[in-house]
Amino acid sequence: MAFLAGPRLLDWASSPPHLQFNKFVLTGYRPASSGSGCLRSLFYLHNELGNIYTHGLALLGFLVLVPMTMPWGQLGKDGWLGGTHCVACLAPPAGSVLYHLFMCHQGGSPVYARLLALDMCGVCLVNTLGALPIIHCTLACRPWLRPAALVGYTVLSGVAGWRALTAPSTSARLRAFSWQAAARLLLHAGVVPDLLWAAHHACPVD
Structure with a gap:
């Protein structure tokens, strides 16, 4: 998956304080990056790459399979049930992809807090919708x-x-x-x- 040469990765002690929430992950942390730098991290190895791609593949699968397999014709006036089900399936992986991809953003802790809230919103939506x-x-x-x-x-x-x-x-x-x-x-x-x-x-x- 390492299509591009990435920046020098950091160990746990050198990573930003707001990313030091798992002391068992010792290395592989991305340095603080711009938005484009975060996107570029899709193409080199680091400790969040697995999270990004597993949630991303799930998101793509849901985007294709859920609307395609929904029995829209049988729902009739209750078609909103299909819509809420689709959103409930898509929200968690979408929030997780954004969270894991941009958590190293150079905006630091404030940006990270917003991303974490977005990830939690996905969980809230699947529990609600x-x-x-x-x-x-x-x-x-x-x-x-x-x-x-x-x-x-x-x-x-x-x-x-x-x-x-x-x-x-x-x-x-x-x-x-x-x-x-x-x-x-x-x-x-x-x-x-x-x-x-x-x-x-x-x-x-x-």
Whole structure:
């Protein structure tokens, strides 16, 4: 993959302080670079190259396969479900590619903080938009409850996302998403009896 001769890479001690979050990665750090320098790092070996390409290949795969395999014709008036599913699939790898590619930007810690927030936004979107089609389908036997459940979960996800973006630590970010996990668990626990009943009966027409 080393198509171009890259700059001299740094060891952990010589890397910028905001990039010294993993003491077990001893070397291979890119020096502070301009935007074009960050793009150029796509073509020489360094310790983020694997992260960039694995997320990038996933992004390209989703861009091709998700819209192509979505049963758009069967969704009808619920076509928005397909759109939210596509965005939910694309957001995490897109945010991760930008984060890993530009994390060595010469703008330093402020730019890095924005990139980390962008990466977290991808996680927030997959937890939010990715759940909306599930909630919509879960409430097939209670269509009257769908609007309240979808709006409520979206608002709750906004709060969880804000808490994750402003969290002071990794553990605090994980705790922020526990709100969403609890909401989905309670929702699914409440409708499982409906789903079991629906397996032997016809749900009301939406």
